[in-house]
Amino acid sequence: MKFIVSSSALLKQLSGINGVITSSPVVPILENFLFEVSEGKLTVTASDLQTSMITEIDVESKESGSIAVPARILLDTLKNLPEQPVTFSIDEDTYAVEISSDNGKYKLSGENATDFPKVPTVNDGYSFNVSTDIFSKAVNNTIFATSNDELRPAMTGVYMKLTDTNATFVATDGHRLVRYRRVDVAEDIDHPIIIPRKALNLLKATLPSDNTNVNVEYNATNAFFKFNNIQMICRLIDERFPDYENVIPMDNDNEMSIDKGEFLSSLRRISIYANKTTHQVRLKITGSELQISAEDLDFSNEANERLSCEHDGDDLEIGFNAKFLIEMLNNVDSKEILMKFSAPNRAGLIFPKNGDENEDILMLVMPVMLSNYN
Incomplete structure (x- = not known):
């Protein structure tokens, strides 16, 4: 030949x-x-x-x-x-x-x-078309929150569910959770699947930026993606995804709006002084002022900064893992963010304040218990 x-x-x-x-x-x-x-x-x-x-x-x-x-x-x-x-x-x-x-x-x-092993085919499955731009956004907004814990395989992928009103993508590692919804992608399928992280990383690297369409087909065991002259088939994660809706706190009457860039820069500086094991930073919201602080008692390191914010609710002091906050804010494509809280021991929620009207992004981060609440 x-x-x-x-x-x-x-x-x-x-x-x-x-x-x-x-x-x-x-x-x-x-x-x-x-x-x-x-x-x-x-x-x-x-x-x-x-x-x-x-x-x-x-x-x-x-x-x-x-x-x-x-x-x-x-x-x-x-x-x-x-x-x-x-x-x-x-x-x-x-x-x-x-x-x-x-x-x-x-x-x-x-x-x-x-x-060479035979490549599986997807028979009797569900299918839909979505633009590469929208699919890339869904992957980029969720994949960073997947877990590396092979003992909890369901969390090592991204959950995807299409209904006649929207498409929902969810990722969580137990410490943080991202729910990404698109109202401009809707198919009456209602058959959720979990796509492995490796497959999504490969798609992320190869999806073209010229906004062509991706054809997605899937059944109970495999998903098939086709765009331009590339096809990808991956085995789905056959596990039950956590009941993520129950984790999202509902009564979040404490709200703070803040400039994302300023908040992110401050967190990066303050986190240098945080404990290298817990990465704990303390957020203290008093009136229209946010105080961010961290300390590492082992090395007598400490730092604090003050930022102005818009705040609606009671004064609050809450601790978070700075690495998680920084990674989440890095993935928010908005000048301002809105954070919602209910109590110092309940998860905090992050929303972009101005974004695409077709997308709905909710990010959840679990708090780190502070040793004392002043």
Whole structure:
């Protein structure tokens, strides 16, 4: 089997799907790309068993066939070649691969394509279309709040549910929670799924910014995403997602509005002086003034700053993990934020004050118990 392809075009497509391949796969064949040539098209598959990505590229070839090609050595070769047509010659008996460029030949040994695991298909599922812009926003606004705790697998992904009124995306790690809703995406499906973090990170890295559409199909076990000439299939997390609605406190009659940039800058400075284990910062709201302070008794470090804010409610003193607050504020695309509280031992809520009218973002962060309330 022989085919000719542009070196830079092939590199671009392979780089888009290479993130799936792990350095120590479950089976050695997964260190390879699966190449399948048919009718002038090269289909390339990368997989780690849980997630598979497939891309297509036009090639010059009158033949058809398949081979598994070592991913790392092929990518390294293409990265160091200038843009030019390269010829792949494959011996289907010995699985030897020869790449010919303008001024060189590179030989590597491939593997039998039949050993490569079959990619699952999504049958009898649900489907909808969404713009890459909206889907990227939903992923970016939730993925940072997923958990790394493999003992609680449901929290290591993003929960997605579509109804006839909106699409809801939720992520939580037990200390913080983000609920992202879009009213401009609605399908009468009402079949929630949990998409793994790795799959969403891969999508985040490959989704185009030209606002094309993503076609999403899913059933009880797998989700399938298709955009431009890339497809991704991932196994869903088969666990029950926590009852997140019950965690959100309802009676939050203590409200504070503040400039996000000022608050974020202050938190970054104050957190330098916080305890390196708890990262605890203290927020003391008195009238229209917010005092942010932190101390690390082990090293006699302490810092405090005062900021002006708009406040409606009783004076309040509450503690939070600064790392969580900073990460959440980093993901708020609004000049001002609104924080709502009910009590020092109840979760605080963060909302953007001015955002897209089609989106509804709620961020929840659990408090850190202060040793004393002055």
